[in-house]
Amino acid sequence: MLSRRTVLAGAAATLAAPLVKAATPLPEMLRIVMPFPAGGALDGLTRIFADAYQKVTGRTCIVDNRPGAATTIGAAEVSRAKPDGSVVLWTTGGHLTNGVLMKKLPYHPIEGFTPLSMVYTTYGFALLHRANGPFHSLADFIAAAKKQPGRFSYASAGNGNTTHVVGALFAKQAGIELIHVPYKGTPLTDLISGVVDVSFIAPSSVMQYIDAGKIRALAITGTQRADTLPNVPTFAELGMPDIDIPAWIGMLAPPNMSPDVLAALYAGVSKTLADPGFKARMVTFGNQVSGMPPQQFKAYLEKEFARYQRILPPLGIEMDS
Template structure:
């Protein structure tokens, strides 16, 4: 589904849910719970959205960073919140991988929430190496790993994070042994300096480092090449179509949200996503604005979760909850 733009952004504001519109007055403030530390790319995108949403709807909108426990602290808080349109979760595909990899997750990744919308998708995950490093292709990485098994490392943003999962999929599909090095935040500094050899990160978060020749992208997940990295082959082109994890940002509301509240909340979000200045900022980072309505987003999440339930267990990744 992420192989094409999920919704025509220009029409996003006109999308309606198949139930009668109610005259609902939402609370004065919308709190966006971001389960990541302040200052990163995902936090920055949330703040751009929050300011645009405030301008479009007239509601106050604040970003509330709740990092920790592989994003489950923030997610759990939203799963227990009142479904009155006062709070949403700003999350990634890692929300679903947690649902498969964590044995004692305190909520169901879909049923304990009300899916609201996909905010944007991005061009998969790029395999990155320092610009002055010895690897210039995926073949170079595979050859080095086979010659020196257990010596080549890849960094992730945490155990079980999607950046970990895609690395494990790569190692499995390539038939090589790589050392996983989990970080509590971004590993970019250590990858650039050569402390660790590789990492997998969405291009939208690292284009400044690629353009400034501090990092080089060797391959990218997805079925087609990224518009921002047209010269970088996909893993599918290289004979490894199984190396693929969808990269997206979505919004989840608390569970059992009344239909009228959901409609009113989605209306404001859809108008924000359709705002030209917001679209320009997102596409500037290499993101594709979505705006799919709640039912479509719910169906997408169900499909992705079923996929992860098939492909992730063989990787042997275990996460504490």
């Protein structure tokens, strides 16, 4: 007969096996490829994550800005990289819209990567207007746009960007004609000064300007009101439920990553997202920490990509590849 000690030792070894597997050694440094310019709100949030990741895992973590070509330069670099846990892509929902709107891409938006985790979500995109402008509600703006077709403009962070897609969906569903003004970066300065009439921007990027009374939110996408903007109605509440391009940040690793490396990499990300200090910083910016694991994140990406393949082509948006 086996002794109790032998049985317990065997059980402990069995339980420890998955932990040993998840602890696969990773390179000393993690490079986060950020396909947007340095200095913006998104870049700042990426660096907050990098600092927290380095603190909780002990790995050196750097942010490497690779902007250009609607984020495809940075994405392509990661898609070609070695899947050893040394590099990941930090990206947005625009990664999927690129896959539908661009005629040619050097990678598949899902199969060309190993989905790692959804990092955080925001409450959606707020339709913003300058605080001293004439529109105080969504109804005000739609009525004026119907009265003067082609008179009013909406700015986006670039042709085909999610802020462009949301604006196009809004114009289509509202039955109005708007002038699209794409920017290479944020249109916030021109929005505040009145160069452009409205823009769709995630609340987490502009709360300081809303609080300072420089811009006004007329409505917000998503299924629920933002905690940071409790008096701003959702488009769904106002009878426009199809205006929904979720605002999220996720991490993608290079393709063909082994399960062992993926598990070790996700363990560090998950530990970072659970860090109380990091979570508190995200809440301050109006973000909701997700931590969606790899398989669930992949399933989400596949579902959203299929939805975009249905709803985006009718908008007539074309992007250079």
